[in-house]
Amino acid sequence: MSNIPEDLYYTKTHEWVKQDADGTVTVGITDHAQHLLGDMVFIELPDPGSEFNTGDDCAVVESVKAASDVYCPVSGEIIETNVALVETPEVVNQDPYGDGWLFRLKPNDEGEVEDLLDAETYRELAEEESH
Secondary structure (H helix, E strand, O other), rough: OOOOOOEEEEEEOOOOEHHHHHHHHEEEEHHHHHHHOEEEEEEEOOOOEEEEEEOOEEEEEEEEEEEEEEEEEOOEEEEEEEEEEHHHOOHHHHHOOOOOEEEEEEEEHHHHHOOEEEEHHHHHHHHHHHH
């Protein structure tokens, strides 16, 4: 079974969200998603300063198997991207919850994060997809 940290929030489209102490959130794709996609070969990140609504496609991860959109889990402004992934996209496979983060954003409404899935609910979703 995939690694699903208890202290993060999740989306049905396999993004994880970590609430940071400064009110921003860090976003990446889950271990389950990177396993499904396979070896990453290219990542397209959003531009800092761009704004997205919840559910907007805001990044692309491309693997040897497929290209997949990454959806913005909460509405807000992109404040930072993990530019290291442009040169080394395989870090998403090696460390999806650490060095493989994709972007940070300042949410328009911090309460929106609490509407996302908890680890247990996401685990059930991932298990259903695996069958």
